Every structure is written in structure tokens, then in C-alpha cells.
Amino acid sequence: MGARGGGSATPHRGDAARPGRAVRTRLFPLPFPPEDPSPIPAYFETFAPPAPVTEKLEGDRHADVVIVGGGYTGLSTALHLAERGIHSVVLEARDIGWGESSRAFGQVVPYLKHSPEHLARQLGHEVAERLVDATGRGPDLVFGLIEKYGIECSVVRNGLIFGAHSPAGLKTLHARTRFWQARGAPVDMLDASRTEALTGTRYYHAASLDRRGGTINPLAYVRGLARSAIERGATVCARTPAMRLMRAAGGWRVEALGASVVSPVVVLATNAYTNGEFWPGLGETLIPMRAYQLVSRPLDEPARARILRGGQPLTDTRRLFSGVRRHADGRIHVSADGPVFDMSAEAHVNKVNRRLAMLFPGLGPLEWEYRWTGWVGMTYDLNAHLHELARQ
Amino acid sequence: MGRDLAARIAGGSDAALCFPLTPLQSSRIRSITRPLVECLVNYYRSRDAFDDFRHRRRRAS
Numbered sequence: 001m002g003a004r005g006g007g008s009a010t011p012h013r014g015d016a017a018r019p020g021r022a023v024r025t026r027l028f029p030l031p032f033p034p035e036d037p038s039p040i041p042a043y044f045e046t047f048a049p050p051a052p053v054t055e056k057l058e059g060d061r062h063a064d065v066v067i068v069g070g071g072y073t074g075l076s077t078a079l080h081l082a083e084r085g086i087h088s089v090v091l092e093a094r095d096i097g098w099g100e101s102s103r104a105f106g107q108v109v110p111y112l113k114h115s116p117e118h119l120a121r122q123l124g125h126e127v128a129e130r131l132v133d134a135t136g137r138g139p140d141l142v143f144g145l146i147e148k149y150g151i152e153c154s155v156v157r158n159g160l161i162f163g164a165h166s167p168a169g170l171k172t173l174h175a176r177t178r179f180w181q182a183r184g185a186p187v188d189m190l191d192a193s194r195t196e197a198l199t200g201t202r203y204y205h206a207a208s209l210d211r212r213g214g215t216i217n218p219l220a221y222v223r224g225l226a227r228s229a230i231e232r233g234a235t236v237c238a239r240t241p242a243m244r245l246m247r248a249a250g251g252w253r254v255e256a257l258g259a260s261v262v263s264p265v266v267v268l269a270t271n272a273y274t275n276g277e278f279w280p281g282l283g284e285t286l287i288p289m290r291a292y293q294l295v296s297r298p299l300d301e302p303a304r305a306r307i308l309r310g311g312q313p314l315t316d317t318r319r320l321f322s323g324v325r326r327h328a329d330g331r332i333h334v335s336a337d338g339p340v341f342d343m344s345a346e347a348h349v350n351k352v353n354r355r356l357a358m359l360f361p362g363l364g365p366l367e368w369e370y371r372w373t374g375w376v377g378m379t380y381d382l383n384a385h386l387h388e389l390a391r392q
Numbered sequence: 393m394g395r396d397l398a399a400r401i402a403g404g405s406d407a408a409l410c411f412p413l414t415p416l417q418s419s420r421i422r423s424i425t426r427p428l429v430e431c432l433v434n435y436y437r438s439r440d441a442f443d444d445f446r447h448r449r450r451r452a453s
Contacts, residue, residue: 028426076394134410284418319436386411
């Protein structure tokens, strides 16, 4: 699907595969995941248990379910299936969590992108209610799994702080806080002095504190999901790229590295790292965009004592890339801006330094010891989607 | 999502899914997605920068 890299137009493979159609060139080609030059984040690797040993897929086998993609969705599905006594085979093209799952900022949040009101207009009241309610309980589900399976992933569940960066942002936070308080959620507004006490910044006149959320080591979490799924009976095969999917007696055959799995059900859980050629049209529902993360050298003791001492990550109501967290080892971690589609680009470090100087005057420019990027799978309506691609 | 998918595979109903099933649809603006998104992101960057400027002015005054 589409073309690799940016700038020049190349033939659209999908069209070339359909007989009788002329090859169209793409004027503005989108990037072609699942290529990604950035490895699994070394910083998270430092604090994560090793990846579980996975199986090698050999021969032709059968399973109740085949899952393509060894990230949060795929492994969580495998684990929940295993809890129900349903056997699944997970095929991950690279290492466990190699995609978005290990490259995230590491917040566990009870929100979606859109407000509940917006979702109600998009999806109807009943569906929106179910979605908002489930998302609101999302952190309970994640932290519950972590506790149930003893997943070591540097959990800190002290809540999430959202700063109001503008009067409009403050209005948004007030509305959101009222919405969740009406549902009994532990969300409160903080005045300027309480915000400063928790975050160390005087930048915000007010903020909200949502105690449902927290932070994790995302790489450790996804590895923990894999280990737990394997212990409950799932088969996980890393470095096993699924190459072809076709109908077969018994349902579907997924071919990978000279072996295959047949099952009545296949789950494609590859998100931004979707190979558009695997299922026609699936990749075209996604807009793969670059996300950037930076982690500093450890702060000195006075700065550690002052900045984000409550252990909460700080984001605010601006439109782009505002996340700041402080790890237990005293390093600052930021979610940064950068070129949207360029695989080889760097984050806008100067912009990060300017923003941190605004938030924490006197901190001084930080030295960024760890940097990584990855693809994020945006959709056209900014909602996650679930598609039933085919039935038996 | 994983919990819901497992429940659905195990025989649960679509109505219980917290994410509704949606048809696979390619957007009509797919061919101009890249420049459109880049413009939108630049617009958001400008708005954020302007908000920071106004914030500094409010603080100064």
C-alpha cells in the first residue's frame, strides 16, 4: 500500500495488484509502517524484566484464535481468552511490544481524545455512555491486571495532573471535572498554590487532579502481559511476521516464516504498524504519525525535591505534546513535538527546552540522554475503531 | 479492547462492546491526508505558541 518514505511519488501497489486498472501515482504518499528505524526504548529497557521466551512457529498447526500483533491489544486479548480457556496463537513480527506499546509516554488515563459530549454526537448517547464509562474504568482494568498477575512495571498511581494553560483550557477542565465528579470519580480542581505544591511550577493558575490514573513502564507492562498470557496457556511467537492471510477449511490460514496456523477466528491488532497489504483497505483507515519522547539526565537533588514531587505526570490543555513526568531516578521525561511523517527526523528539542524553561524557571537546559520515536496510529475521526472484516 | 475482543470471540454480543463495530472505510481525503495533517499540526502549533504568548503577557501585566 502506498509508497515508502516521503516526497517522491511511486506506484500504488494496491492498484497494480488489481488486473485491468492503470497504476496511479500518489502525489502525497503517506509513510509505510511497519518500518521503523528507532529501536525499543533503551531507557524503559533498563527497568523492565527481560522479554519472556516465546515459541518458534513450526509446521502447520491449529488454534482457536490467531492474533496478529504482540502489543497491548493483541496480548490483552490473548490473556483474556486464556482466562476463558480459549487457546490463541499470537504472531508478533518483531520483539514483544516493539511497536507503539513500548514507545508510549507511559500514562494510564481514563479518557479518550474527544469529550463525552462530542462522542454522544458522533456515536449516539447509548454507545457514547458505554464507551465513556468503560474508558473511565480503564485504569482500574490496567492496574487490576498488573496486580493480579504480579506484573512489575514501575507502577505509580498517584493520579494525573492537567494544567489549564489558558482561560479556555480552564473552562474545559472545570467542565470535565464536573462531569466526572457527578459520576463519583475522584477528580478535583487545584488552585494555583496546590498546583505549584504538587508540580513545582507557577505557570498554571489552576489544574485538575484525576486520581484514577497513573504511570507505568510501558515496555515492562507489555512484556508482563506476554508472560501472563503464556503462563495462562497462550502461544506467543515473536519475530514471526504474518505474511499472508487466506480462507481455509476450518476458517482462516495465517502463514508466517514457512509455517502456518489455521483457526476460525483471526484478530488483527497491529494498529499503526499495520502492513496495508495484509488486508485490503485496513491500512488506509490509519494515519501513521511520528511521536517523540525524550528523557533527561537525572536532576540534581534540589530540582528533584521541587519538580513533580507528587509523582504525577503533568499534561495541560494545549493542543499538542505537553506531557512531562519525572521518573523515580530523577530524570525528566517529555512527550515532544517533531516532524509528523519523517521516519528519520529528530524531536524539536529547542521547543522542549523553551517550554520547560517556562514551566520551571531556573531549571536550566537539560541534557537529553535518551531519545526515541515511534508511529502512532491516528484515525480520521480521532477515535479508536473496531472492524469486523469478514465472517465465516 | 482486549477484554472486549475476548468476550466477543467467546460468544458475547456486539451490544456489549464498548467500542462499536464500524465498517472499514477509506477516507475520501486519503490522497491529500499528508498535506492536510501537516497544515493542521502547524495550525495547532501556532495556536499553542499564541496561547503561551498571551500567558506571558497576562503574567507581565
